[in-house]
Amino acid sequence: MSTENDTPAGRPRGSARPGYSFDVKLWKVTRTGRKSRPWRLRWVVAGRVHGDTFTTLALAESRRSELWQAMNRRGEAFEIESGLPESEVRAAAEAAEAADVEPSLRWFEFCRKYVAGRWRTAAAKTREGMADGLAAVTLAMVKRGDDAPDDETLRLAFRWGIVPANAGEDPPAEFKAAYDWVTTTDRPLGDLADPEVFEDVLYRLSYKLDGTPAAGDTYKRRRRALNTALEHAVVTGELPENPPSARPPEARRLQRGGGPPRPRERRTGAAIAHGGLVRRLVGPLPRAGPGGFLRGPVLRRAAAGRGGRAEAV
Structure with missing residues (x-):
């Protein structure tokens, strides 16, 4: 499995408080071989491997970015037991304290x-x-x-x-x-x-x-x-x-105040032409009698005489 040393030269060095360590190595996101959670992220804190799996690559990369920023930009120590940055451990402790001792429903x-x-x-x-x-x-x-x-x-x-x-x-x-x-x-x-x-x-x-x-x-x-x-x-x-x-x-x-969704319109391959267009298209055609259009060969000859082509109807 490939690893990546993201520790810059300017990262603070020294001893962390008990239970924490600055010795953190962050690995790249890899595949797990599982269909349900196919992406795995692993990192090492003081020689102890921690990891999590994700349903999408974007979630895995997002979590990796969070750990990378805590490790490099903020220079945080990581808790050896949980593998979490000190800020996340502190936030979790504060949230538990704010819950007024009463555990939240699971x-x-x-x-x-x-x-x-x-x-x-x-x-x-x-x-x-x-x-x-x-x-x-x-x-x-x-x-x-x-x-x-x-x-x-x-x-x-x-x-x-x-x-x-x-x-x-x-x-x-x-x-x-x-x-x-x-x-x-x-x-x-x-x-x-x-x-x-x-x-x-x-x-x-x-x-x-x-x-x-x-x-x-x-x-x-x-x-x-x-x-x-x-x-x-x-x-x-x-x-x-x-x-x-x-x-x-x-x-x-x-x-959001947008009102109910509009009903979907039924779409077909046909288009409705307006009255003026209809008159321009069919008006010049010769009539076969009262109310009837020419059909078949007669229609083709009429169209050919106007420089166009027509197929039999």
């Missing part, structure tokens, strides 16, 4: 409570659509790494865990590790307001596990399931508002 717990409230009165098809849509979003709402279970197993573990009848039960052995991963590495619900997180969410809604685009109806069903869940979170006070990017395009247009 994604899996929110889904479990939300599904439990709708399960009894929902039809079987509604249950399936709800579980499929939330399971797709879950792949973007858990932390990723080289030791993470595969996406299919994560989906199965999530879908098993949100069924009310399985509450309090031990998960089946075949996806116990995936269930533990979903329930311990899931993001806070509020992370959906992060544009990068929601970009990954939209990818999960739009594509299948093999990386091919999902059918249009599948995407609409998943998007509807997510939007309904987020509206519930707003009503219950878990979110201050539905993230604008989660709303359908029509709702975002109305929020």
Whole structure:
């Protein structure tokens, strides 16, 4: 794997405070071989390798740029344990302190409570659509790494865990590790307001596990399931508002004051000519009788006499 030494000569040197180090090496973005998160970024802090995977190359390069700026432009030390720049560690600590000790609701717990409230009165098809849509979003709402279970197993573990009848039960052995991963590495619900997180969410809604685009109806069903869940979170006070990017395009247009979308016009290959053009085109043609135009060979001869050509009608 190729590496890149981005440390300029002017970078501050010296000893960092305990648990931190200036010895950071940032590697280039590479492919993982996976279809769901095909891009990997790795970096080394004091000899310890850290990494993350991304759904798109743009996200991976954006994260690499953030680390590069912290390492070179700001000259920050990185935490050895987490691999994060000191500013990000400090920001995370301040956010946790600002939360007033009360932990924010996490994604899996929110889904479990939300599904439990709708399960009894929902039809079987509604249950399936709800579980499929939330399971797709879950792949973007858990932390990723080289030791993470595969996406299919994560989906199965999530879908098993949100069924009310399985509450309090031990998960089946075949996806116990995936269930533990979903329930311990899931993001806070509020992370959906992060544009990068929601970009990954939209990818999960739009594509299948093999990386091919999902059918249009599948995407609409998943998007509807997510939007309904987020509206519930707003009503219950878990979110201050539905993230604008989660709303359908029509709702975002109305929020901006643009009015409802105009209905699509039916387009065909035909064009309608105005009256003057029609008269110029057909007016000089000889008539075959009251109200009838000449047809076939007679029409061709008439057109040829005017220097043009015509085909039989």
